[in-house]
């Protein structure tokens with residue numbers, strides 16, 4: 596197993612040319628949030644911007660759009676139809692497609708805070724964009740019978756489960772997921788065909804390859820990250836980095852792998868840096884997002 600270190604980042608981090616403009620760094624579409632979990636979408640969209648994406652579009656239920664547009668004015672928000680429970684509704688699909696045709700996002704990050712939204716299945720199977728599949732999008736996939744038989748393995752994707760989501764996808768007890776982390780991340784990587792994480796202390800990143808998938812282990816991050824919303828920050832960081840790498844190099848498994856490796860390292864480092872100021876107890880997920888610029892500075896030094 597390889598270690599993800601500062602040297603890994605020196606090799607893989609996207610470059611920001613002096614003459615670049617926002618179009619050079621890709622456009623992230625975040626489909627995230629619900630009435631009770633708007634914060635997950637906020638953390639994801641904000642982190643994608645902070646990781647360097649040129650533009651972030653955030654599709655969210657219409658009732659929460661005014662508050663979050665004010666909280667994150669740098670994101671372009673798309674208010675969509677919602678169910679009585681405040682989840683993104685299936686009816687939102689047509690408006691989302693119209694928006695995509697007009698604004699041409701480079702990739703989508705789906706799932707944070709979406710709950711059991713009826714839109715998730717369409718996003719998973721009918722959206723023709725590279726995907727970062729997180730949180731409730733992973734849970735929706737796990738609920739679909741024999742999902743691995745239907746999943747298009749050649750699609751450029753990054754999957755970001757924590758052990759609970761991994762156990763649901765592999766239909767195995769969570770204790771087993773934790774005992775066999777290496778085996779489980781390889782197993783899910785084979786089933787998805789995409790770059791696959793297993794989050795937690797020493798997050799694993801599995802990169803698909805012709806023979807045995809290659810697994811990397813992260814060396815940053817600690818218990819300051821064991822707090823609600825840390826994973827929503829991570830999926831945003833990875834999406835923001837992939838937008839840049841994919842725009843420059845193409846949206847394929849190679850750019851997906853670089854985005855995931857750099858993303859988990861920078862996210863862990865941001866948590867470590869936030870803990871220096873706020874302790875392992877006091878770090879909030881938003882502090883981790885706010886420490887990302889310092890993490891970039893450390894890596895770029």
Ligand SMILES: NC(=O)C1=CN([C@@H]2O[C@H](COP(=O)(O)OP(=O)(O)OC[C@H]3O[C@@H](n4cnc5c(N)ncnc54)[C@H](OP(=O)(O)O)[C@@H]3O)[C@@H](O)[C@H]2O)[C@@H](O)CC1
Pocket residue numbers: 631632633634635636706707708709710730731757758759760769794795796823824825826827
């Ligand atoms: N402010 C907001 O809007 C926020 C919104 N959020 C949104 O909430 C939604 C639900 O996401 P979720 O992860 O909270 O619930 P869920 O998928 O049921 O997982 C829990 C299960 O997994 C397990 N488990 C997890 N990690 C583990 C680990 N490292 N190691 C071991 N076990 C681990 C855990 O184990 P246990 O605690 O039982 O030991 C439990 O069984 C999602 O949309 C997300 O985006 C949140 O991000 C919070 C802030």
Ligand SMILES: Nc1ncnc2c1ncn2[C@@H]1O[C@H](COP(=O)(O)OP(=O)(O)O)[C@@H](O)[C@H]1O
Pocket residue numbers: 730757794795796797798815816817818819820821822823824825826827828829
């Ligand atoms: N003890 C720990 N050491 C290192 N990283 C951790 C630790 N606990 C949590 N994390 C990281 O924090 C994030 C938590 O993600 P997740 O469980 O999806 O949170 P949420 O759903 O609340 O956003 C993951 O990136 C995970 O690797």
